[in-house]
Amino acid sequence: MLTRRALVTLASAALTGGVLTAASLPAQASPPSDTASAAHGPTHAPAAHHTGYDWRITPTGSTEEFRGLAAVDRRTAWVSGEAGTVLRTTDGGATWQDVSPSAAVGLALRDIEAADATHAVALSIGPGSDSRIYRTTDGGQTWSETFRNADPAAFYDCIAFSKDGTALAMSDPAHGYLQIARSSDAGRTWQVMDTSGMPAAGTNEFGFAASGTCLVSGPGHRFWFATGGDQPRVFSTTDAGQRWSARPVPIRSGDTAGVYSIAFRDARHGVVVGGDFLDETNGADAAAWTADGGRTWKSSSEQVDGYRSGVDFLPRTARGVVAVGPTGSDVSHDGGRTWAHFDNDRYDGVQCSHDGACWASGTDGRVAVLERPRS
Secondary structure, three states: OOOHHHHHHHHHHOOOEEOOOOOOOOOEEOOOOOOOOOOOOOOOOOOOOOOOOEEEEEOOOOOOOEEEEEEOOOOOEEEEEOOOOEEEEOOOOOOOEEOOOHHHOOOOEEEEEEOOOOOEEEEEOEEHHHOEEEEEOOOOOOOEEEEEOOOOOOEEEEEEEOOOOOEEEEEEEEOOEEEEEEEOOOOOOOEEOOOOOOOOOOOOEEOOOOOOOOEEEOOOOOEEEEOEEOOOEEEEEOOOOOOOEEEEOOOOOEOOEEEEEEEEOOOOOEEEEEEEHHHOOOOOOOEEEEOOOOOOOEEOOEOOOOOOOEEEEOOOOOOOEEEEEOOEEEEEOOOOOEOEEEEOOOOOEEEEOOOOOEEEEOOOOOEEEEEOOOO
């Protein structure tokens, strides 16, 4: 079994350097993380089915890897990267503005959440004080640091907001429990919650900061987060983190395996994807679905085509879902029960907006918009 420190070192060695051309940042190795995928391209080129789906790449002017992604609508999206970079578009990706927080240079901003074109919150990951949260209310012209982790044992992976501005941030286990910080004021202030309502962490259990989607919100004060390790699980709460329940998921287990991304369409219907980032062409036991709010999970009968780090439901469809990873993208039309491969480009994250737009982000500054088949 790998120790957490060994896992971080292994993942760090798999990363490429990230550099933002527009800002003339110096080239540097990406910060270590237990969630980084190997930087080389796909080791196979699976045949893409003629699904009618395709990605339209938008020119960001960057070579950084963007794992953080916030899709506001068809025109507005934010991305965050491995060297502390934040870019924003308000014209559907035709142009991108560098709105990076100056205090975050060199930090891995693995998650960004945005309410609109002016309000956003970004999370940097890492052990101890490397885990920080930044907030802007003026489109990125200025940022304030609203949280800095003070526990050297904690390592924050992802954040999520409910519609009323309640937010949770999730950390890997510290002192035997996965840690949760909560904000009740749209990210202005945060408080680390006690663990009295949290099930104990399993042996070798942890989260993945692969795309900022290991934690998601649902109706009311529902939240779900997912883990990896010896027994991948999905945790759920209906009261914004006071009390949690945990259920096993039929996803690959191991030192670098588990659930990397989770999405819910409503209070009942959800999907998870993952696998093992060190075995990225292997899609066995890499996707599962639920129809009862996460109490039980079933393995997809037709799996995704490799390890996947991002998933979301397609808006304005009955049961459509899209998943992305280093070996391409897959689409499901039955809520994650079966999947079809449709693209070979490498993406880390995917997020869809209320008005039907789906954005993806990944390596080499790549950000794209999903083009769907005409009905």
